[in-house]
Amino acid sequence: MPSPVPGLTLPVWVAAAAKAAVRALLQQDFEPDQSLSIPERREPLVVPVVSSALLDAGRLAMAISHCDPGEGLDLTRGLEIWVTARWRDTPEPPIELLGGLGIGRYAEGGELCISSFALQLLKVNLLPLLPSGRGVELEVVLPRGRELAERTSNAAFGVVDGLALIGLQAEVQRSAAPDQLEQVLDQVKHLAEHHDFAGRLTLVIGENGLDLARQAGFKPLIKVGNWLGPVLVAAAEAGVQDLLLLGYHGKLVKLAGGIFHTHHHLADGRQEVLLALGLDAGLSRPQLEQLRTASSVDGALNALEAEDPAAADRLWDRLAEAVERRSAAYIARYGRWSMGIGVALFDRSRQLRRWGPVAAKRFFTLKH
Numbered sequence: 001m002p003s004p005v006p007g008l009t010l011p012v013w014v015a016a017a018a019k020a021a022v023r024a025l026l027q028q029d030f031e032p033d034q035s036l037s038i039p040e041r042r043e044p045l046v047v048p049v050v051s052s053a054l055l056d057a058g059r060l061a062m063a064i065s066h067c068d069p070g071e072g073l074d075l076t077r078g079l080e081i082w083v084t085a086r087w088r089d090t091p092e093p094p095i096e097l098l099g100g101l102g103i104g105r106y107a108e109g110g111e112l113c114i115s116s117f118a119l120q121l122l123k124v125n126l127l128p129l130l131p132s133g134r135g136v137e138l139e140v141v142l143p144r145g146r147e148l149a150e151r152t153s154n155a156a157f158g159v160v161d162g163l164a165l166i167g168l169q170a171e172v173q174r175s176a177a178p179d180q181l182e183q184v185l186d187q188v189k190h191l192a193e194h195h196d197f198a199g200r201l202t203l204v205i206g207e208n209g210l211d212l213a214r215q216a217g218f219k220p221l222i223k224v225g226n227w228l229g230p231v232l233v234a235a236a237e238a239g240v241q242d243l244l245l246l247g248y249h250g251k252l253v254k255l256a257g258g259i260f261h262t263h264h265h266l267a268d269g270r271q272e273v274l275l276a277l278g279l280d281a282g283l284s285r286p287q288l289e290q291l292r293t294a295s296s297v298d299g300a301l302n303a304l305e306a307e308d309p310a311a312a313d314r315l316w317d318r319l320a321e322a323v324e325r326r327s328a329a330y331i332a333r334y335g336r337w338s339m340g341i342g343v344a345l346f347d348r349s350r351q352l353r354r355w356g357p358v359a360a361k362r363f364f365t366l367k368h
Contacts, residue, residue, distance in 0.1 A: 007070020
């Protein structure tokens with residue numbers, strides 16, 4: 001049975017399999033459609049699972065679901081998810097989550113890369129099933145997780161060994177599809193029309209930026225996806241006065257080259273843009289060659305910082321300033337507005353590393 005919504009994030013499919021596994025452990029009849037309670041959603045979602053079974057003489061149960069992210073390009077399509085459940089002798093913690101094969105971990109520390117939304121999903125759907133005085137141990141396995149992770153930017157954010165469970169909502173938000181753009185444009189318009197809107201807005205591209213912006217206390221906040229150009233113009237038209245672009249430097253470097261749709265299927269050019277910025281920053285020929293041959297923006301900047309911190313600082317500054325300048329030039333093609341566009345860049349460790357001169361004046365106290 002297909003999902004009743006256009007597409008669901010990976011944490012939802014994990015939660016559905018986990019609920020089916022716990023139900024099997026309770027020796028309840030198998031139900032191919034699991035009803036899931038979703039935080040901040042009035043109606044439950046009906047999410048299909050493939051199978052469940054009681055194993056090891058009743059001491060262990062297992063369930064399987066197949067991820068369906070809906071239409072569009074998504075490498076998790078058809079991803080098989082295994083969840084095993086076994087009782088614990090103690091009720092605390094009531095749910096112990098183990099990351100098995102294919103689940104991403106932070107390289108520094110080894111903790112599971114899982115969002116608070118994913119953990120909350122498990123709690124609200126599993127805690128009502130647990131008998132008094134019992135806890136449950138869950139192990140999540142993504143058999144193809146490690147293989148698929150090599151085709152993502154996980155490593156750029158210090159996540160290794162598999163796919164991260166970092167969805168922050170149930171429905172998949174399309175970062176490259178036109179319908180997602182329409183949703184974002186509507187969000188911008190409605191936000192600007194709200195009676196308490198003060199003219200400030202922060203835009204982020206992906207889940208990592210969204211999480212970091214929330215931690216830093218930036219609000220109001222909109223996840224824009226890859227359609228940055230049209231959203232910048234829409235924000236200016238709506239009356240935004242101070243706009244902050246917060247993103248991973250490996251994404252926003254494209255804006256410094258005049259590329260305002262950042263999905264990799266449409267355009268790249270990151271190395272070429274970084275090389276041009278290196279020329280502007282006065283880097284030596286060997287340093288420019290190092291930028292040209294680096295495997296990523298993060299790797300290029302890290303190598304330069306290790307060799308010549310002063311040169312790396314100049315390149316960081318050039319990058320942040322160029323994103324702000326090119327963004328202002330982009331919206332100037334379509335009208336005359338007073339909106340100031342600032343940029344803040346974070347690195348693969350999700351640390352804010354640089355902000356441009358406009359962001360320094362309007363959003364930050366300059367500290368570097």
